[in-house]
Amino acid sequence: MTDLGERTLRREIEENRRSERRLIPQALLAIVVVVALVVVRQVFFL
Amino acid sequence: MIEWDGVLYGVMVTVLAVFVAFGAIPVLAMAYQFLLIPVHAVRNHYGRAAPYLPNVAIIVPAWNEGAVIGVSIDRLMALEYPEGALRVYVVDDASTDDTPQVVQAKAREYPGAVFHLRREVGGEGKAHTLNHGIRHVLQDDWMHALLIMDADVIYLPDSLRRMTRHLADEKVGAVTAYIREGSRDKNYLSRFVAFEYVLSQIGSRRAQNVLGALACLAGGAQLHSRTNLEDIGGRIDTSSLAEDTVTTFETQLRGRRVVFEPYAVVLAEEPHAIGALWKQRLRWARGNVQLTARYRKVWFRPSREHRLGSISFGLFWFSVFLLPCLMIASSIGLIGLFLLDSQLALTVFRALWIVAACTYVYTMLLAAQLDPATGRSSWREAILFPGAISIVVMITAFFPGLIEERIPALFGLQFTDEALVAWTLFVYSWVSLSMLAAWGAKHLDSTRPGRWLCPLLVYLIGYGPILCAITFDSYVKEARGAAMVWDKTEKTGRVLG
Numbered sequence: 001m002t003d004l005g006e007r008t009l010r011r012e013i014e015e016n017r018r019s020e021r022r023l024i025p026q027a028l029l030a031i032v033v034v035v036a037l038v039v040v041r042q043v044f045f046l
Numbered sequence: 047m048i049e050w051d052g053v054l055y056g057v058m059v060t061v062l063a064v065f066v067a068f069g070a071i072p073v074l075a076m077a078y079q080f081l082l083i084p085v086h087a088v089r090n091h092y093g094r095a096a097p098y099l100p101n102v103a104i105i106v107p108a109w110n111e112g113a114v115i116g117v118s119i120d121r122l123m124a125l126e127y128p129e130g131a132l133r134v135y136v137v138d139d140a141s142t143d144d145t146p147q148v149v150q151a152k153a154r155e156y157p158g159a160v161f162h163l164r165r166e167v168g169g170e171g172k173a174h175t176l177n178h179g180i181r182h183v184l185q186d187d188w189m190h191a192l193l194i195m196d197a198d199v200i201y202l203p204d205s206l207r208r209m210t211r212h213l214a215d216e217k218v219g220a221v222t223a224y225i226r227e228g229s230r231d232k233n234y235l236s237r238f239v240a241f242e243y244v245l246s247q248i249g250s251r252r253a254q255n256v257l258g259a260l261a262c263l264a265g266g267a268q269l270h271s272r273t274n275l276e277d278i279g280g281r282i283d284t285s286s287l288a289e290d291t292v293t294t295f296e297t298q299l300r301g302r303r304v305v306f307e308p309y310a311v312v313l314a315e316e317p318h319a320i321g322a323l324w325k326q327r328l329r330w331a332r333g334n335v336q337l338t339a340r341y342r343k344v345w346f347r348p349s350r351e352h353r354l355g356s357i358s359f360g361l362f363w364f365s366v367f368l369l370p371c372l373m374i375a376s377s378i379g380l381i382g383l384f385l386l387d388s389q390l391a392l393t394v395f396r397a398l399w400i401v402a403a404c405t406y407v408y409t410m411l412l413a414a415q416l417d418p419a420t421g422r423s424s425w426r427e428a429i430l431f432p433g434a435i436s437i438v439v440m441i442t443a444f445f446p447g448l449i450e451e452r453i454p455a456l457f458g459l460q461f462t463d464e465a466l467v468a469w470t471l472f473v474y475s476w477v478s479l480s481m482l483a484a485w486g487a488k489h490l491d492s493t494r495p496g497r498w499l500c501p502l503l504v505y506l507i508g509y510g511p512i513l514c515a516i517t518f519d520s521y522v523k524e525a526r527g528a529a530m531v532w533d534k535t536e537k538t539g540r541v542l543g
Contacts, residue, residue: 004128004207009097012204013211016309017092023252023416027084030411034404037444045445 059390062382066394069376069477070401075365077405078358080412082253089256091212091305098214099207100190101131102269105179107172109139111197112148118197119152119160126203133188134160136197137179140168172265173282173289184280192275194282196266200228200313208310209269219274219302220294221310222260223267224248226420228313234427234501235323238509239316241424241431244417245409251306254362259353260304261363265290267312274302286340288333295341298352320491320500324516331520338367370518373477380474388470395474399443406432406440426505433480433508439473480511481518488512 104122108115115136122134134156136149149162165178176194183189191213193206201223209221224247227240247264254260268290277300283292297304317323338345345363347355365372376398383391410428414421421428430437442449450461450469461469472479487503490496504512 004099004126006097009099009207009211012208013092013095013097016208017090019309020087020090020092023084023087026415027081027412029415030408033411034408037407038404041444045447 055386059383059386062379062386063390063394065375065379066383066398068372068379070398071361071372072365072369073398073402073405075361076409077401079250079253079362080405080409082256083249083412083416085256086252091215091218091255091303094215094217095211096214098210099128099131100210100213101188102127102133102191102193102206102210103183103189104132104134104193104195105176105183106134106136106195106197107139107175107179108136108141108145108149108197109168109175110141110143110145112141112144114198115145116148116152118200119149119156121200123156123159124203125201125206127206130159132159132206133183135163135179135183136161137163137165137175139165139170139175171284171289173284176282176289177284180275180281184276190272192270192272194265194268194270195312196314198315199225199266201267202311202313205267205310205312206269209267209307212305212307213269213271215303216271216273217301217303218305219271219277219297219300220263220304221269222251222263222304222306223269223310223312224306224308225264225266225312225314226417227316229315229318232423233318234504235320236316236318237424237427238431238504239323240420241413241427242509242513243316244413244420244424245431247306248308248416249409249413250362252308254359255306257353257356257358258303259298259356259359260294260306261359262288262291263294263304264312266314267310268293270297274300277302286333286336287329288337291333291337292340295337295344295354298354299344301351320488320504320512323512324488324519327513327516328520328523331517332524334367335520335524338363367517369514370481370521373481373514377475377478381471384470384474391474392470396443396446399440403440403444427509430505431508432510433504434506435476436480436508436510439476442473477511480507481515483507484512484515485519488515 106115106118111118119134119136122132125132136145136152138145138149146162146164149160153160153162163179163182165175168175180192183192191210193209195201205223209223212218212221225243227236227243229236232240251260270293274297278293278296283289283296286292294304317326341354344354346357346360348357349355353359380391380395380398383394410431414425414428432440438449450466454460483503484507487500487507490503491500
């Protein structure tokens with residue numbers, strides 16, 4: 001049985017809160033790819 | 047002297063350009079939602095969440111769920127949750143299979159934790175079934191929180207406790223989880239659904255968390271505090287086909303928050319055939335038509351009590367609700383402009399589809415990272431979500447000359463003027479034609495050749511146009527006043543344990 005003590009549950013909340021920080025680099029990576037495509041368009045297709 | 051021909055021409059061009067601009071609304075709304083997702087890194091509910099393990103009553107509506115209900119109960123009993131703080135009430139909606147026997151056997155196996163509630167007259171719909179169970183659990187004070195789920199879904203062991211922690215904040219009335227497609231034998235359609243859920247749940251619902259207004263608690267995973275349940279009347283709405291959304295709205299209209307918890311994962315079996323998907327989604331879409339009218343005094347009216355009236359939330363809601371109309375308006379605008387001023391039509395077409403292409407690349411790349419496992423198993427469906435043809439249209443707009451000149455030139459070919467006009471008209475009208483094609487795919491799916499033709503067709507036309515066509519169908523059904531039938535989605539116990 002998993003320990004459901006207060007300390008464990010608090011740590012889990014904190015871990016999940018910190019995991020959400022990954023959203024920023026993930027979004028930035030997606031934006032970088034979009035910008036790269038726009039650059040390709042500007043350089044080779046206009 | 048006014049030149050009326052010139053004025054008329056100017057008015058027509060302006061009107062048609064506005065029509066095209068309608069097509070940009072859902073694209074910009076999607077981009078806006080997905081740009082809000084990284085904000086969830088700093089604006090989320092974890093700061094107010096706390097260890098909290100209340101007594102939870104789980105209500106499971108069941109009609110002929112003999113194939114899946116036993117495993118579901120075992121999984122619920124195996125949840126990482128304090129012993130004695132969990133009770134499962136299976137509301138058997140006059141099942142004609144072995145559901146009663148299976149549930150009664152489980153009640154003996156888990157005495158005091160599993161209960162069988164029988165409705166002798168069933169078939170009135172999920173809300174009536176849930177209300178039978180809710181009346182029962184509200185009779186005493188044991189229950190502190192109520193979990194509403196479906197019989198066939200599987201909660202991962204840590205999912206419930208990840209939901210209850212948000213109820214430690216008294217301002218939160220309800221919490222929902224991430225429903226992940228969990229079939230063992232996924233086919234092309236269930237992989238599309240899997241990726242759709244990444245977009246619509248761990249994507250869009252994070253954005254809605256940021257805004258403080260949630261569109262819908264997932265029917266298979268909604269946890270309510272007792273106070274909230276009593277405040278919304280101690281019952282689930284039975285007058286619409288979207289009882290989950292009514293509950294979500296009523297909670298928020300009373301000033302309570304609804305939180306989406308992305309780390310609470312619930313596995314569900316989703317349709318493997320277009321006909322079944324159409325039936326399920328038509329019910330949801332008709333429910334949304336009904337609710338759009340019911341809550342007409344909520345939209346675009348900011349309030350201190352709730353965020354449902356915010357401009358952003360209204361934009362999200364109506365960009366989905368009106369999607370077919372906006373797509374058709376966009377096609378009419380482009381073709382009309384082409385007839386009046388083909389160069390202007392080309393300019394606005396490129397502007398519209400370049401924005402669409404950038405949004406598509408950004409959302410798909412971000413979504414694939416949000417749930418890497420689904421991103422890996424559904425990578426083809428992620429790429430082809432808008433359909434191969436729409437991707438060609440995006441390439442046509444994004445890389446001018448590539449499709450019309452450079453690629454044919456590689457094979458020593460050249461578009462004739464007539465072919466170029468035909469291609470242009472096809473490209474301008476594709477967003478509307480794709481809905482017709484989706485309707486065709488639905489009918490083809492039930493035929494023998496459809497078994498192998500349909501996957502190919504859906505990869506070509508995309509999954510998005512199917513949802514769009516279903517929304518259009520919901521307008522028609524509601525306008526005709528078609529009977530509100532609560533069609534249960536057929537489940538076969540495909541979900542992974």
